[in-house]
Amino acid sequence: MTELSAAHDAAVTDRGRLAGSAYSSDRDLAARQSLYQWQTPRYDLPGIVAEQLRGVNGRVVDVGCGNGKFIQRLRQDRPDLTLLGLDIAPGILAGVPGPVAVADATRLPLATSSIDAALALHMLYHVSDIPRAVRELSRVVAHDGLVIASTNSDRDKAQLDDLWQRAAGDVLGTGRGPARISLSARFSLEKAPASLREEFGRVETIELPGTVTVHDPEPVVAHMASYRAWADQHDVPFDATIERARTILVDHIARYGSFEVTCLGGILVCRR
Numbered sequence: 001m002t003e004l005s006a007a008h009d010a011a012v013t014d015r016g017r018l019a020g021s022a023y024s025s026d027r028d029l030a031a032r033q034s035l036y037q038w039q040t041p042r043y044d045l046p047g048i049v050a051e052q053l054r055g056v057n058g059r060v061v062d063v064g065c066g067n068g069k070f071i072q073r074l075r076q077d078r079p080d081l082t083l084l085g086l087d088i089a090p091g092i093l094a095g096v097p098g099p100v101a102v103a104d105a106t107r108l109p110l111a112t113s114s115i116d117a118a119l120a121l122h123m124l125y126h127v128s129d130i131p132r133a134v135r136e137l138s139r140v141v142a143h144d145g146l147v148i149a150s151t152n153s154d155r156d157k158a159q160l161d162d163l164w165q166r167a168a169g170d171v172l173g174t175g176r177g178p179a180r181i182s183l184s185a186r187f188s189l190e191k192a193p194a195s196l197r198e199e200f201g202r203v204e205t206i207e208l209p210g211t212v213t214v215h216d217p218e219p220v221v222a223h224m225a226s227y228r229a230w231a232d233q234h235d236v237p238f239d240a241t242i243e244r245a246r247t248i249l250v251d252h253i254a255r256y257g258s259f260e261v262t263c264l265g266g267i268l269v270c271r272r
Helices: 003-013 015-022 027-038 045-052 069-077 090-095 130-140 158-172 192-197 218-225 228-233 238-256
Strands: 059-063 082-087 100-102 115-121 141-152 202-214 259-271
Touching: 003 015, 003 228, 015 228, 027 202, 027 218, 045 069, 045 141, 045 202, 045 259, 059 069, 059 130, 069 082, 082 090, 090 100, 115 130, 130 141, 130 192, 141 192, 158 218, 158 238, 158 259, 192 202, 192 259, 202 218, 218 238, 238 259
Parallel strands: 059 082, 059 115, 082 100, 115 141
Antiparallel strands: 141 259, 202 259
């Protein structure tokens, strides 16, 4: 691991940063989620998760529940389930329908085999000790239960990475600037199955490819700006790079009519 990637990993997993700025409210998470309004095909991610839970009865925990998008859907579609939301960031739990609690994924406050299903959606890359978190998920879930995780591919949103490096290079006057931080790289769609198979015999990957097409720069700008909690990790003036990216987008859309971003995320359904 290079010194730079080690610093990025430390920043992505720093609990003070996660709870204090990145997820102190749902503003930045909502900005990242909202980009998918312009994706084709549109995936109803909470609906897909609810469908995977169709054979589950009893208790379900959403570990790293964030702003509660999945809990809210399950309360609506599956009122028979007993739901619990856990997150390390107290601020983001404020709007989540209870019960919720502040908890660390590597030390879940749950009895062994006490849960029928656990969700770990777009969050395991924020855990400093991923194998330990996977063991904890395995510990709390009943033997015939399941764990549903999700993350993004290493190839996800490559056009945003390119846009960032181009904008950063313009700001620095260096041609191409340094890469922007990747949140999901530590637990990408390519790496996740091997991590999960340490505890689960069957890991099914459901890939969700799509293309985001915008005719206005603002959804893309908001998505890029949502990484402000990690601004110090980008080795470039953050606000200036965002503004330069906006100008590049305006010019691109004026010339071509739209800006396209190819996306690849996925859900991993784990059973013993």
